[in-house]
Amino acid sequence: xxxxxxxxxxxxxxxxxxxxxxxxxxxxxxxxxxxxxxxxxxxxxxxxxxxxxxxxxxxxxxxxxxxxxxxxxxxxxxxxxxxxxxxxxxxxxxxxxxxxxxxxxxxxxxxxxxxxxxxxxxxxxxxxxxxxxxxxxxxxxxxxxxxxxxxxxxxxxxxxxxxxxxxxxxxxxxxxxxxxxxxxxxxxxxxxxxxxxxxxxxxxxxxxxxxxxxxxxxxxxxxxxxxxxxxxxxxxxxxxxxxxxxxxxxxxxxxxxxxxxxxxxxxxxxxxxxxxxxxxxxxxxxxxxxxxxxxxxxxxxxxxxxxxxxxxxxxxxxxxxxxxxxxxxxxxxxxxxxxxxxxxxxxxxxxxxxxxxxxxxxxxxxxxxxxxxxxxxxxxxxxxxxxxxxxxxxxxxxxxxxxxxxxxxxxxxxxxxxxxxxxxxxxxxx
Numbered sequence: 072x073x074x075x076x077x078x079x080x081x082x083x084x085x086x087x088x089x090x091x092x093x094x095x096x097x098x099x100x101x102x103x104x105x106x107x108x109x110x111x112x113x114x115x116x117x118x119x120x121x122x123x124x125x126x127x128x129x130x131x132x133x134x135x136x137x138x139x140x141x142x143x144x145x146x147x148x149x150x151x152x153x154x155x156x157x158x159x160x161x162x163x164x165x166x167x168x169x170x171x172x173x174x175x176x177x178x179x180x181x182x183x184x185x186x187x188x189x190x191x192x193x194x195x196x197x198x199x200x201x202x203x204x205x206x207x208x209x210x211x212x213x214x215x216x217x218x219x220x221x222x223x224x225x226x227x228x229x230x231x232x233x234x235x236x237x238x239x240x241x242x243x244x245x246x247x248x249x250x251x252x253x254x255x256x257x258x259x260x261x262x263x264x265x266x267x268x269x270x271x272x273x274x275x276x277x278x279x280x281x282x283x284x285x286x287x288x289x290x291x292x293x294x295x296x297x298x299x300x301x302x303x304x305x306x307x308x309x310x311x312x313x314x315x316x317x318x319x320x321x322x323x324x325x326x327x328x329x330x331x332x333x334x335x336x337x338x339x340x341x342x343x344x345x346x347x348x349x350x351x352x353x354x355x356x357x358x359x360x361x362x363x364x365x366x367x368x369x370x371x372x373x374x375x376x377x378x379x380x381x382x383x384x385x386x387x388x389x390x391x392x393x394x395x396x397x398x399x400x401x402x403x404x405x406x407x408x409x410x411x412x413x414x415x416x417x418x419x420x421x422x423x424x425x426x427x428x429x430x431x432x433x434x435x436x437x438x439x440x441x442x443x444x445x446x447x448x449x450x451x452x453x454x455x456x457x458x459x460x461x462x463x464x465x466x467x468x469x470x471x472x473x474x475x476x477x478x479x480x481x482x483x484x485x486x487x488x489x490x491x492x493x494x495x496x497x498x499x500x501x
Contacts, residue, residue, distance in 0.1 A: 077291065078298060080386070084370070125146070139171045140276050142175075147266075147268075147269060150171075171269060175219060177262070188244060229259070241253060278325075280325065281326075284326070290326075300315055304393050307433070335396065335397065340406065341366075351385075352441045387473075387477055403485065410448045414444070421438055
């Protein structure tokens with residue numbers, strides 16, 4: 072029995088979906104604890120690609136219960152669309168394999184409208200939000216004006232809350248942003264219908280987890296985005312709107328911190344970032360373009376090309392500290408094959424001073440120049456390797472350097488997009 076948290080250690084897109092899918096085989100419950108449909112997990116199973124934005128990727132495994140925790144902001148239309156696509160693919164989604172927290176906040180049409188209107192007004196200084204309404208929904212949550220899943224199940228309560236919210240949001244949309252107001256009756260009809268569709272799935276996730284824990288079940292907690300997109304600890308304001316660090320698994324799922332056994336950090340073998348914000352190890356040359364092309368570095372949610380760079384261990388070590396990592400899971404190692412010389416950022420040179428942590432000030436981080444350690448690359452195709460001993464010697468040196476610099480052992484190595492393209496060095500559930 073073990074309770075394991077998985078988080079991203081960089082700026083998201085580390086390949087958490089594949090890792091969760093891999094570990095879900097031994098888990099009984101898979102819980103998404105934060106974020107919304109601004110995140111996307113891409114999985115390749117038996118040659119077929121699956122993209123998830125809300126449902127935990129463990130849904131592909133039979134006999135598992137996937138859960139959407141209270142820390143998630145839920146777009147009902149997106150969730151139901153995912154369920155429909157899975158049904159068409161022959162994967163049946165029922166209350167026996169999917170549970171949604173009654174306490175999860177709901178993304179409303181005015182959240183999306185405000186999100187897009189703000190980005191439009193900011194122009195060139197826009198943050199690069201996906202426009203999915205995530206931030207405005209979290210704002211309403213902390214402002215105590217949000218609508219939760221249980222509100223969709225009570226038409227009178229929902230209508231009252233909607234009227235109060237829409238009065239304010241329409242005023243802002245019309246008078247500040249110059250956008251068209253939204254129609255209340257249309258939203259009522261749409262979202263009350265969503266409520267009826269979601270009713271069978273809605274429940275008390277925290278209570279379900281307590282029962283599962285008491286029965287000795289394996290529980291896997293799945294985060295979205297990455298540590299350095301955390302609203303508190305990330306490269307603010309170029310961050311997401313929730314806490315992406317491991318500690319939020321407890322808040323966002325409703326489980327006490329004393330129940331957690333392990334925290335695993337997913338590390339892409341290089342670094343990527345989407346949208347604006349500082350990126351010290353970014354490659355603006357042929358190597359960066361090569362990594363983007365071979366790694367398929369385009370957003371699962373937006374399709375936007377990701378910025379690519381060398382592995383930045385200053386970023387990783389900050390994640391080790393913030394999450395209390397007990398193990399690392401390396402992804403996309405195969406993408407680096409064929410690059411003659413590889414670099415790992417081990418510290419920063421910031422305005423003449425050498426530092427080994429990510430500075431809080433944005434202008435300071437933008438001024439940082441990485442100090443690199445150079446390692447020899449490898450030409451061998453490692454996509455079919457399934458044992459540590461069969462990896463090229465230079466690949467092993469690269470991985471050992473990550474372990475030595477971070478002080479954390481590597482538990483899993485991914486050498487391709489498929490489930491089978493994995494080297495497991497330690498079972499997190501044992």
